[in-house]
């Protein structure tokens with residue numbers, strides 16, 4: 001199951017991505033936002049990131065205007081590897097090399113078709129492990145070094 005969330009800047013693209021995931025038969029949970037009212041992207045970034053980190057969803061998708069705020073917010077949650085991508089190569093690498101468990105998109109910078117292609121490239125790719133796992137382990141060490149509430 002994929003949990004998907006956006007702020008008002010990503011709402012329209014969120015609907016397009018949900019339709020794409022439905023067409024692919026992928027189960028989704030919509031974490032909001034539900035209307036065009038101005039909201040704060042960290043609230044939705046946190047909701048989605050916590051669900052993924054807790055194992056309540058296999059992975060997540062976050063969308064704000066540029067994708068920048070959502071990626072900054074989601075990456076504060078230990079265990080989250082949120083990747084902001086703008087082309088298919090980045091989307092594939094986000095899985096193959098970084099094992100990104102959240103894909104982040106910019107609703108105000110991406111065409112809907114391209115955004116669906118990015119989601120597809122990320123979903124269809126597989127983590128390569130090996131030397132890349134060693135690098136992810138080092139990211140885990142950084143989290144443990146600085147994490148106070150959850151890790152100590």
Ligand code: RB5
Nearest residue numbers: 009064065066067068069
């Ligand atoms: C909201 O106006 C906008 O700042 C937000 O969607 C996002 O782009 C932040 O990074």
